[in-house]
Amino acid sequence: MAFMTGQPSRPAWSPMEEWWYRDIVDPGKLPLLAALVSFVMTFLVTRTVTRLIRAGHGPFRNVSAGGVHIHHAVxxxxxxxxxxxxxxATGQAGWPGVLAAVLFGVGAGLVLxxxxxxxxLADVYWTEQGRRSVEAVVLTTALLVMVLAGVVPFGVDALSEEERRQRGVLAGTVLLNFAAALVSLAKGKLWTAVAGAVVPLIxxxxxxxxxxxxxxxxxxxxxxxxxxxxRARRRARRHDRRWSPVTGRLQDLLGGTPDDELRPR
Incomplete structure (x- = not known):
């Protein structure tokens, strides 16, 4: 017992505290978490402000200097x-490293x-092309969450300890999965390539x-x-008819609806 050994007993931790120290603090992932949260929050706040400016509500206005519109990517x-x-400079050590991560996350949110x-290289913010920004933010967020969760890319985390010891199996698995992900990317399937980096079957x-x-x-x-x-075009048309309304509504919810006159007809 603690009073017999003379050592102070550790206070009982809740499951959340256990997760916090085991998965975030001890592995040194606090700066990454700070960057992720600041990145997502910056994007959401920025989109809210720009949508208010677009609608003419609130005190917000576009910033200009010398007749030049200053985009928030600057x-x-x-x-x-x-x-x-x-x-x-800080080596991501302590709170200076966390503060640096927050600055980087805020900046990345504004840029993406x-x-x-x-x-x-054109002001396509409220056009159909502008949805690439929302896709870039969602993709970056998904990748950061996977890294934060400790998911190893290319299905390596699915290998047993014995297979991990066999360097040939490990290298072959990584190369095959990486090649399949690259082929998916070359075929224009960005999300399949990203998900396939974690799940080889995809x-x-x-x-x-x-x-x-x-x-x-x-x-x-x-x-x-x-x-x-x-055949590829027919299949793409069927896929888009089924899923484009769903993904379009989600993108509109996150980033705002593109200008109607600039929508493809």
Whole structure:
């Protein structure tokens, strides 16, 4: 007993406290968690403000200097640079490292909220193309959550300890799954490639199915195969009719509805 040994007894921890110290504090993931939370919150707050400005409600206004509209990606880049270099300088140790992670997360949220503007080099924020920003934020959030949860990419965490010891099996599994994920990505299936990095079956399924129209695979390998290209287009149309309304509503909920006159007809 504690009073007989002279050592103080550890206070009983709740399951949440146990998880906090075992999975976040002890592995040194607190800066990553801080960056993730600040990233997501910044995106949500920024989208709320921009939607209020668009609707003409509230005290918020676009910022301009010398007749030039200052996009919020500009301060975002500054914060990312400051947070990144501060994190390197502190070595992510203690609260300075957490503060650096928060700065980086806020900056990343501001930059990726305007990812589509950087991608297309045009002000497409409220257009159909602007939805690429929402996709980039959701994709980044999913990857960060997987890293935070300790999920090892390419299905390595599904291997037994004996298989882990066999370097050949491990290397072969990683290479095959990585190749399948790359093929899925080349076929225009971004989300399948991301999910397949964790679940090998998803990557292989995406790799063997038909490519999306306009993808790298379609442009390079289907150009001399008109029947295959037509089958791929028919399948893509069926898929889009089924799922586009659902994904569109989710994107509208997160990022706002694109301008009606700029929607594809």
């Amino acid at each position: 301060p975002g880049v500054v914060l990312m640079v400051a947070g990144g270099f501060a994190g390197i 909220d305007e990812f589509a503007l950087i991608l297309y 990557a292989f399924t995406g790799a063997v199915r038909l490519a999306r129209p306009g993808s790298f695979w379609d442009r390079r390998l289907y150009r001399n195969r008109p029947r295959t290209r037509e």
